[in-house]
Amino acid sequence: MQDIVVPMVDLRAEYERFRNPIDAAIRRVVERTAFILGPEVEAFEEEFAAFCGANYGIGVASGTAALFLALAALDIGPGDEVITPPFTFFATAATVAHRGARPVFVDIDEATYNLNPELVEAAITPRTRAIVAVHLFGHPAEMDALQEIARRHGLWLIEDAAQAHGARYRGKRVGTLGDVACFSFYPAKNLGAYGDAGMVVTDDPKLADRLQRLRNHGQRKRYDHVELGYAERMDGIQAAVLRAKLPYLEERNRARRERAARYHRGLKGLNVRLPYEAPHVEHVYHCYTIRVTHRDAVQAQLRERGIATAVHYPKPLHLQQAFTYLGYSPGTFPVAERVSQEVLSLPMYPELSEAQQEYVISALADALRAQ
Numbered sequence: 001m002q003d004i005v006v007p008m009v010d011l012r013a014e015y016e017r018f019r020n021p022i023d024a025a026i027r028r029v030v031e032r033t034a035f036i037l038g039p040e041v042e043a044f045e046e047e048f049a050a051f052c053g054a055n056y057g058i059g060v061a062s063g064t065a066a067l068f069l070a071l072a073a074l075d076i077g078p079g080d081e082v083i084t085p086p087f088t089f090f091a092t093a094a095t096v097a098h099r100g101a102r103p104v105f106v107d108i109d110e111a112t113y114n115l116n117p118e119l120v121e122a123a124i125t126p127r128t129r130a131i132v133a134v135h136l137f138g139h140p141a142e143m144d145a146l147q148e149i150a151r152r153h154g155l156w157l158i159e160d161a162a163q164a165h166g167a168r169y170r171g172k173r174v175g176t177l178g179d180v181a182c183f184s185f186y187p188a189k190n191l192g193a194y195g196d197a198g199m200v201v202t203d204d205p206k207l208a209d210r211l212q213r214l215r216n217h218g219q220r221k222r223y224d225h226v227e228l229g230y231a232e233r234m235d236g237i238q239a240a241v242l243r244a245k246l247p248y249l250e251e252r253n254r255a256r257r258e259r260a261a262r263y264h265r266g267l268k269g270l271n272v273r274l275p276y277e278a279p280h281v282e283h284v285y286h287c288y289t290i291r292v293t294h295r296d297a298v299q300a301q302l303r304e305r306g307i308a309t310a311v312h313y314p315k316p317l318h319l320q321q322a323f324t325y326l327g328y329s330p331g332t333f334p335v336a337e338r339v340s341q342e343v344l345s346l347p348m349y350p351e352l353s354e355a356q357q358e359y360v361i362s363a364l365a366d367a368l369r370a371q
């Protein structure tokens with residue numbers, strides 16, 4: 001089989017470009033031996049919260065930890081229900097279940113692939129405590145409508161912003177659009193660490209305080225444990241690497257948007273559905289995800305030409321074996337189910353060259369002609 005000539009992401013190319021600041025950042029942490037929490041984490045918490053326009057950032061071990069701890073800090077647990085979309089990464093709903101609460105799925109909007117606010121209200125019961133809105137692929141969820149529903153029913157609104165660092169909704173950055181927001185710095189995300197890392201962002205000082213305790217064994221200060229907490233802290237090395245990369249995040253999101261525009265121009269005449277960007281948002285294209293019939297055949301043909309692609313996500317969460325106990329059957333969420341059959345994410349990263357994109361576009365045109 002042909003070698004990959006266009007990968008999905010290219011973290012090596014990113015490292016080549018930022019080698020000096022990244023190496024210096026890692027060395028700084030090793031010299032100080034501040035490996036868990038510490039000054040680099042505190043500095044990055046301040047810098048990333050400021051980037052979002054929020055008051056507090058709490059550095060944690062992963063995006064999954066951020067979601068879990070946000071739910072814990074809001075005292076969501078057994079007997080509670082939390083509304084989430086079924087078309088997202090597993091962690092969005094798994095963390096709800098790990099709290100002992102029940103994920104209640106609501107179908108997505110066919111244009112943005114985000115939670116459809118028009119369907120949310122019908123899923124609310126006296127047990128509902130929160131809505132987790134995912135900004136999928138980098139396109140912000142419809143937050144005004146969700147906020148209005150949350151306020152009217154007394155629910156918390158949590159952002160899963162793991163794929164949307166820097167994206168804007170009506171001019172405001174994600175991370176400031178609900179009560180609390182959760183970010184992942186998994187290496188391939190728009191802002192990626194050199195290992196696992198995540199952050200919870202909020203404007204609420206009480207919530208920030210609680211999150212700082214919960215991530216570190218419920219400690220108020222060393223060996224003074226005021227409640228049961230967890231070991232979900234951010235590493236110093238991850239914070240230092242993220243600090244080295246944060247100043248370039250906007251520029252790199254712009255590069256993603258330019259590459260998305262190039263795909264748009266090149267793919268316009270083909271029989272595929274292109275990503276949608278609502279007029280009041282700024283998409284950051286964590287994924288450039290098209291829809292195509294005969295998806296698996298098209299994907300195989302692109303692979304034969306050395307082009308990597310990915311399917312985000314092939315099976316909606318309500319049909320995952322891990323969630324059979326929730327009792328959902330096929331057909332319950334028709335949009336999520338249809339979309340999961342057709343989505344195909346094309347290579348997308350800031351270093352993707354024009355020549356590489358032209359190659360992807362012509363190979364895709366050939367693959368479609370062959371169907």
Ligand SMILES: *Cc1c(COP(=O)(O)O)cnc(C)c1O
Nearest residue numbers: 062063064089091162184185186
């Ligand atoms: C990546 C991701 C997460 C989980 O983040 P990790 O850092 O991998 O734990 C959660 N939700 C969404 C939508 C994600 O894309």
